Amino acid sequence: MTLVAEAFVDWGWIGDNLDEIWDKVAEHLVLTGIALGVGLAISLALAALALRFRRSYTPITWMTGTLYSIPSLALFAFLVPITGFTTLTAEIGLVSYTLLILIRNIVAGIDGVPPDIKEAAVGMGYGRLRLFFEIELPLALPVIVAGMRIAAVTTIGLVTVTALIGKGGLGFFILRGLQRFFSTVGSTEILIGTLLSVVLAVIVDVGLLLLERALTPWARRKVA
Amino acid sequence: MAEFLTDLLAWFGDNWSGSTGYITRTWEHLWVSGWAVLAAMGVAMPLASWLGHARRGGILAISVVNVGRALPSFGIVALSLPVTIRIARNVPFIDSGLGFLPTFVALFALALPPIFTNTYTGVRNVSPEAVEAARGMGFRGTGILWKVELPLASPVILAGIRTSSVQVVATATLGALVAYGGLGRYIIDGFALRDNVTIFAGALLVAALSVLTEVAFSIAERWLVPRPLRNVGTQQRPEAAASVAR
Numbered sequence: 001m002t003l004v005a006e007a008f009v010d011w012g013w014i015g016d017n018l019d020e021i022w023d024k025v026a027e028h029l030v031l032t033g034i035a036l037g038v039g040l041a042i043s044l045a046l047a048a049l050a051l052r053f054r055r056s057y058t059p060i061t062w063m064t065g066t067l068y069s070i071p072s073l074a075l076f077a078f079l080v081p082i083t084g085f086t087t088l089t090a091e092i093g094l095v096s097y098t099l100l101i102l103i104r105n106i107v108a109g110i111d112g113v114p115p116d117i118k119e120a121a122v123g124m125g126y127g128r129l130r131l132f133f134e135i136e137l138p139l140a141l142p143v144i145v146a147g148m149r150i151a152a153v154t155t156i157g158l159v160t161v162t163a164l165i166g167k168g169g170l171g172f173f174i175l176r177g178l179q180r181f182f183s184t185v186g187s188t189e190i191l192i193g194t195l196l197s198v199v200l201a202v203i204v205d206v207g208l209l210l211l212e213r214a215l216t217p218w219a220r221r222k223v224a
Numbered sequence: 225m226a227e228f229l230t231d232l233l234a235w236f237g238d239n240w241s242g243s244t245g246y247i248t249r250t251w252e253h254l255w256v257s258g259w260a261v262l263a264a265m266g267v268a269m270p271l272a273s274w275l276g277h278a279r280r281g282g283i284l285a286i287s288v289v290n291v292g293r294a295l296p297s298f299g300i301v302a303l304s305l306p307v308t309i310r311i312a313r314n315v316p317f318i319d320s321g322l323g324f325l326p327t328f329v330a331l332f333a334l335a336l337p338p339i340f341t342n343t344y345t346g347v348r349n350v351s352p353e354a355v356e357a358a359r360g361m362g363f364r365g366t367g368i369l370w371k372v373e374l375p376l377a378s379p380v381i382l383a384g385i386r387t388s389s390v391q392v393v394a395t396a397t398l399g400a401l402v403a404y405g406g407l408g409r410y411i412i413d414g415f416a417l418r419d420n421v422t423i424f425a426g427a428l429l430v431a432a433l434s435v436l437t438e439v440a441f442s443i444a445e446r447w448l449v450p451r452p453l454r455n456v457g458t459q460q461r462p463e464a465a466a467s468v469a470r
Contacts, residue, residue, distance in 0.1 A: 008310075069390070069434065069435065070431050071393075071394030071397055071430050071434050073397045073398065073408065073427075073430070074397065074411070074426075074428075074430040074434070075427075077414070077415075077424065077426060077427035077430075078427045078431075080415070080423055081420035081423060081424050150293070153293050153294050154293065156294070156296075157293075157294065157295065157296040157297065158296075160296040160299055161297070161298045161398075164298075165415070171298060171299075174296075174302045175302075177302060178302045178305065178401055178402070181302075181305045181306055181309065182309065187306035190299065190302045190303050190305075190306065191303060193299060193302075194295075194299030194300065194302070194303050197294075197296045197299055198291075198295065198296070198299075201293075201294035202294060
């Protein structure tokens with residue numbers, strides 16, 4: 001038996017397609033950014049509702065938990081007959097998956113603010129709004145950013161699936177590679193699409209961590 | 225709308241039997257998922273319980289969680305295909321690198337992180353007092369692992385297996401892309417034909433199977449967890465550390 005040592009990666013392909021790779025990285029980041037932005041806005045509103053009216057928290061987590069448990073391809077498939085093969089379909093799906101993680105972390109973060117600090121603030125004359133924006137939100141920030149990081153990493157992975165409905169960012173390469181899987185170019189495309197998606201996830205994860213450090217300078221003093 | 229619902233109902237009446245019917249497709253879906261989870265258990269559990277028992281490899285466990293979350297399932301399924309094609313070409317007793325094999329390889333890889341981390345943290349977090357007491361009663365190394373640590377860790381380990389299984393059943397949908405059957409067939413073929421009824425029916429079947437898997441495991445967990453550890457209440461139901469959307 002002769003071992004067929006067929007090349008898996010065609011390094012030349014990468015150099016020849018740098019422009020297209022950049023385009024798809026940008027598309028990937030835009031799809032992720034919109035999903036996180038819209039997801040955060042909806043989550044803040046729903047978390048505020050849950051914090052104001054405690055009894056709404058259970059149905060909110062139940063609803064977003066159900067959305068979260070639907071397999072991504074099935075969720076996109078549910079939407080295609082209604083919204084078609086569009087960016088809207090992709091974004092509705094992607095936003096749905098961020099909600100549970102974000103709402104849970106926002107509520108847990110605000111709940112975790114020590115009561116004596118809130119009392120001290122009220123004693124110093126802080127009103128409800130000022131208390132929320134100047135005390136509760138900054139102190140809850142590490143927990144909220146932790147949720148953002150999980151949501152971001154998850155979303156970046158899921159964006160690749162939207163290639164199947166004609167979007168996809170780096171998922172585009174994975175799908176095109178799959179259509180010519182028997183060739184070295186095909187396996188190269190699949191590998192590059194997957195690897196770059198992981199790299200993006202790691203970069204965004206570390207970026208959000210650094211952002212959290214920058215936004216909470218008081219947390220660093222504790223360590224020193 | 226009404227017409228769509230009528231078509232949908234008709235679809236379920238017309239497509240239940242035969243080699244492309246949804247009974248066969250469901251069976252194919254569960255077949256590859258089951259083997260993938262079993263294989264992942266066989267690899268991850270011995271390694272993780274030994275590391276947890278020896279109280280080593282904490283950094284490994286944390287990196288498994290993070291890497292597991294960043295892996296795009298679509299990419300892993302796609303990546304398996306050129307790998308298995310090359311394997312099939314060079315190994316005489318494997319006749320096809322398409323279909324079952326790439327789906328199995330991808331699902332196996334995706335099933336590993338939750339089972340590994342939950343087994344590891346479960347064993348590692350058994351209270352030192354319990355281990356100390358067992359030692360005082362004359363248990364030694366493997367005896368402590370089998371009779372004390374693993375039973376006490378079982379709720380967390382089972383939660384890991386549940387998370388893996390639900391994720392694997394969800395991702396098995398993508399097996400249709402590498403020429404496997406399974407319920408994803410309807411969605412992928414429906415996309416190609418722009419056939420909304422088939423797409424929607426496939427989505428319903430996939431979502432239903434995913435929910436049923438979750439429910440089946442919740443019930444199984446209630447029976448498999450040792451009696452004194454049951455009834456900890458839903459509040460304390462252990463969640464997998466490496467849970468991801470799929």
